[in-house]
Every structure is written in structure tokens, then in C-alpha cells.
Amino acid sequence: MNKQLAFFVDAKRCIGCFTCAMACKNQYHQEPGVIWRQVYPLKEEIYPHHERAFYSLACNHCEHPACIDACPVGAYTKREKDGVVVHNAELCIGCGNCIRACPYGAPRYNPVSKKAEKCSLCWQRLDAGLDPACVKSCPTNALTLIDLATFDDPNAVRFPPGFPRMERVNPSTRFRQPELPKIVKREDV
16 A cells, blocks of 8 residues: 555544644634534434544545545645645635535635635645644644554544445545443442
């Protein structure tokens, strides 16, 4: 397998603090309402303890990105050296095909520029030897950067409950699912 950088979301560690989402916003200064990284609490059907488990999600930098196939002007490319899916805003015509095509809702419409935009996995930071802003900011190390070519965690899953199963695009994000809290009983003395 070629090098494929990806996000690893550890729901056992994530506390839902939104620091990753704020770091992304601070790095790129998106317009109000344009969000590239979002933190989602897991529904109670997936994890029974309300507001105690989260997935931090952005672009999955898929193996076969739907955005690339849908773009009529070639505004998306997938870097061969690391698998990062990059959007070139200068080429974008704002048609919205990528927004409609992505099964994960990663591309977002910017009403000011009238173009699509999305998480770039901070490719400029990667090229400078730095972690993406969201990864760097996570206070619990719940969000990390991995290379799928060498990643080997037997507890990691590709399609956890609540995450759409889209085999065709093959999203790169991997997850560690939350665990139910252990019940500790205090024995009466």
C-alpha cells in the first residue's frame, strides 16, 4: 500500500471539547457557518450514555474521493506522496457537484467566495514537518495522524456504528470506539 495519511479518532479519549474544531477555524478563518471539522456526540442508540462519546470528523481523504469524480473543472487532486485530497479554490466554479457527491458532507459551500472548500489535512503544515492544526491542538490525543500503510491497531475500525459505510470511496479515517464506563460499587462498611 502507498502512503495514505489519515485521521485516527479515539472515541475513548475524546471529551467533546471542540478544541480541534476551533484550531481548524483559527488556522483557516472560515466564514461564519462554514465548518470543516465538527465534533458529533454519539446518539444514545450507538452509545447509551448521553453526551459522553464523540466523533471528531472532517474530510476523510478517501482512497477514491467522490469529490474528484464530481468536479467538472479538476479543482480537486489527490497527492500521490501522501494521499491528501486537496481542493484548489482558484479552479473552483462553485457548482456544488462535490458537495452533493460527497457521502460524508466534507466539502462546504462558502457564501462569500461562492465556492466549495474543505479540510485540506493542513497539507502546508505537513510539508513543513508539522501536524495538522486539529491534531496538534487535541489536549487528550484523541485525534492523531496516521499512515494507513504502516498503521496496525487491532482495535481500530473503519466503519463504527453511526459512521456511514461507503466501501466505494473507502474513507481513510479510522476509529477506536468508546467503551462503556465501568461500574464501581462501594461496599457498605
